[in-house]
Amino acid sequence: MTDNHDAQPALVQDMDPAPAPSASDPRLVGAAEHLPIARVVADVSLAHLDRPFDYLVPADLDEDAVPGCRVIVRFAGKQVGGFVLERVASTEHTGRLGRISRVLSPEVVLRPDVVRLCREVADRYAGVFADVVRLAVPPRHARAEKKAGPDVATDPLGPPADDAWEPYAGGAAYVAALAAGESPRAVWSAVPPEPPERALAQAVDATLRSGRGAVVCVPDVSDVARADAAFRDVLGPGRHVVLTADLGPSARYAAFLALARGQVRAVVGTRAAAFAPVHDLGLVAVWDDGDDLLAEPRAPYPHAREVLLTRAWDSGCAVLVGGHARTAEAQQLVASGWCASLTAPMARRRASWARLSIDAGAGALQAARIPGAAFAAVRAGLESGPVLVQVPRAGYRAALACQDCRTPARCAQCTGPLAQTGAGDVPRCRWCGTAAMDWACASCGGRRLRAPVAGERRTAEELGRAFPGVRVRSSVGDAVLTEVPAEPAIVVATPGAEPHADGGYAAALLLDTGAALARPDLRTYEESLRRWLNAAALVRPSGAGGRVVAVGEPALPVLQALVRADPVGHAERELASRLDARLPPAVRLAAVEGELPALRDLAAGPWPQPAQVLGPVELRAADPEEEHPWGRLIVAVPRAEGAALARRLQVAQSERSVRKLRPYRITVDPQSLG
Template sequence: MLPLLPVAHLDREFDYLVPSELDEQARPGVRVRVRFSGRLVDGYLLERIDASEHGGKLAWLDRVVSAEQVLTAEVRRLVDAVAQRYAGTRADVLRLAVPPRHAKVESEKSEPAPSPGSPEVDQGAWSAYLHGVNFLEALKGGRGPRAVWQALPGEDWCARLAELAGVVAASGRGVVLVVPDQRDLDRLVRSCESLVGAEHVVGLAAGLGPSARYRRWLASLRGTARVVVGTRASVFAPTPDLGLVVVWDDGDSSLSDPRAPYPHAREVALLRAHATGCAVVLAGHARTAEAQALVDSGWAHDLVAARDVVRARAPMITALADSDQALARDPGARAARLPAIAFGAARQALAAGAGVLVQVPRRGYIPSLACAKCRAPARCRRCNGPLSLPAAAESDGAGSPTCKWCGVADTSHRCHACGARALRAVVVGAGRTAEELGRAFAGFEVHTSGGSDVKGEIAPGPKLVVSTVGAEPVMPGGYGAALLLDGWALLGRADLRAAEETLRRWMTASALVRSHADGGQVVVVAESGLPTVQALVRWDPVWHSRAQLAERAEVGFPPAVHMAAIDGAGTAIAELLELAEVPDSAEILGPVPLPPGERLPFSDDEPEPEDVERMLIRVPRTAGLTLAKGLAEAQAIRSARRSTGPVRVQVDPLRIG
């Protein structure tokens, strides 16, 4: 029996006696209630044995909550592997893997649908990729190929993934397709339903109500739905006889769970494929260094198109330096904050009856400000927070700048560096950009997408769509042009993954644009000589990911190594490091400040320490599990001692510092 206890030192099995009246219901994988330390707690029955090695007195199983075997043997092994990989507890992983029970839904009868027939696969689409048809044949033959698929620009990736799912489902095996967000989920579900049949497909997402989510999860468990499409937690879906698991756009940060033990859906999918031998595909328009490392190691194969095919499918991409001098000389810049080439590309697309996508880094009006003379960031005199203009400010910049942290307006701001009063926009938000474009292109519709109003699709036609990064809506038939503004704001972030993330954002937006032969153009406002810009211009994410992987290997960062980040008060971190048995090859780095925006999770009755810091432990890839085991055991000792001060342990976190 595994009781679901919130403390690390009790993450182990306990033996209980099973009353005779519960003998038939008490099967491995069912939810149970047991008495532990005088109180009833939830748990899972893991296995039945004839005799216990425990020499003391055993307590009785209190009750079987449900006879439904919700924890399958395969998912149980996966939970164990994820907890070991991320130095976590199985209780935390189970909370992510198995949704809460809904008794009424569980009592509903479900009949398995007949196996879907063989789907109609677009052989021509797959033949555009080297070994693409061979990959399909391997899936049809029941084998477990592993691939990193580089989707071409303009590719209907939902249709291609639906075809992979249909091929595997037709052979009687299960499929799990993982996507970053609800928009992608809705599109992919529609494609799968149209090809495989709605009765064979379920969509799983956290936004569903408890009953709907549990009903769909049970459809996966009982095998009534062969294809599961969902967000990050769906990678644990208990699909019987799993034949394929796919992760789309694995560089998206939303695929990393923000709750302990902070697993990434990509890594869970790889663990699952390794354990079961099922096929696995990491897919996207761009490519992460982690995916490239799998290809370089030979564990996965490349699924890419030849360079002549890429050139034929890609839009024409132009890079422009984002300089104040160039913008000041441009008539278009004064009207719409666009260089002449970008202005011309937008006008040409609109004249041809096509839409124009404008990508900006931030939402809002003028999200952040700086001194117009020395470019120093404008900070609040009260709390040192960043200043911005509220959305209600006039388009010419009138109105008092307001602190984003404390909300106090600074009516007489002076630069802390040079004393100047004038301010300028560092990054102009989507709201201001849409307003300026509406004036510059009078007579054309202007739509916005971002924040709480993210649009999944925009009807085709001559219109402007201003979107924040990651919120770009699809336009059937493709956009005629895309303008990627303020590239320096994405590239200039103090983040290990800034270049990789920027290219991913740019390529995702550019993939929505028509090919060069059909008049598609992309203008990126960034320095053309930068490697990330060159990778976009050449549409070569593989080259960029290899360069990123080589850079990280040179400086010793993941995925070339495994790295654990330990956050907490200095005394608590020191105690954990003293208790942890780390490999001899371990390197301890720090302390370093927490990444911006990061904070520790504290309980309501626990004051936040003032000296929160981060320590990093770096080990070779071969020592990753040893490091995770040492940290998990140290956390268990601290838990048993009831040590004060929370310590967060993250293995290979997305943000290192």
């Protein structure tokens, strides 16, 4: 690019302030008299342009061009959107300065604390500031700006409540500290049957009483709906807003503005709510932080838990990381001493959970997928209410194998896995869709197929035959049930799609635990336990007859942790194994995908030391439109060197951006390495 300001505005960060331009400076003709320079971050995702630039503020835009507002500027010959970060008196740029073309709105939507947060998140994840701002600030909706906003409560809060925290040692003290204006930090292992949303609402209530605000993030919209109801019950109407993408553009932006204007100080929402512009932040909380829905699927792929912890570090506010299970990352917060552990005593845990047991079920020589004890538990549960059956996969027969030798059935065209979508359907490849009309086993020549893993539809079919006259319902994918009545029925659901039952399920059956544990992934055991405990939490306590049966190998430590309802012990062991294996959160790890030749050059370094460099390996061959195959490189460094690793990757990305080469896909501490 040239030195022309329209092509590449000057860098203004990290420079000593220059003397203010004189009134006779021809560049200032028509500019605002006071603080005529605006530092603007443009909505441009190019890594080598990841910095603010100086623009003149025209006199007629002086009042509207306030820090935090949206503007239109000319950048690289195009009109692009951006945000004013600050107004200053001078600039280091010696060439021609561009002018702010238009102020879209004088509404302050990017507060200084959120600017700091976005910069820190971009740097932690080796990303670009503009990409993070897109996650933090929703698109503008002009009509929402003109409205007065939601009805805000003016009456005082009702009597304080902390009964939902009574089961936990130190729970009441935690809430009292929040109400006193303190900033306690805790990792909370919740127990049923008390809804966790009520405990979260009481923590927010205590924070509001101290004159501060709160941000609460939960995985999905069904969690938000339950939390919203609990917040209205505990806080009363008008004291919080909901922030999710499902609200629609107008309602979402209106909720965002209510927070930015300080009309309300509490928000509950999905992952994007982690950036919500809450005034006087006093508490950040995340529920079920192991759920991958809390990991942003767009660059730079931040996790809501880490965004909230970054806010807490910056503001000094209180922290609450909760779940029925516990992640290794949450346990590390406890092990480091930064967070306390809030747990229920052993006797209370045993009374709170359903009776948990394991049935060995279908081994290599057994054909029964639902063994006798599990079958009996379902039958007994149907006498008093609904029964939940959790299966790890959707579909009918999600995987097929040879009936004779158990070799996985593969497509003859592309070697992809075969599956069957319905009874009597021809098996098809899950990769290329080719029908396997005359399939024969490549190992033994057998032609009979079996299903080592049945999907939810096949399971519902089997249970319908086993329990004639009993209603069988499915909850999966786009057909998720939110709640079922207390009447006897069988509900087959995939993990995360389990509906709540009025009064709790009488029993639950966890099928195909071996298939869940067979996934080649960093978090397989941790994720499996999280899914099982979340399902078990929907069942009535043992004192009310609730029972949960997991079909699997009893000797497995993760299933023993389930039986003991001991997520803390499992998290401690998981963290220890990650330390031994040098995997997150013991280290800071980056997975870099890109063109294989470029990754080979990148692998040579330099890297912050000591670094472990794995690869690159080829992920896929180049297609006709690509010059080079696509690969992946993994780099791990000590946590203390995490910032240096991210900076090295940002520099590498900038070098490709300057040369207009295909960018890397960089994921720091990815949820999965599969």
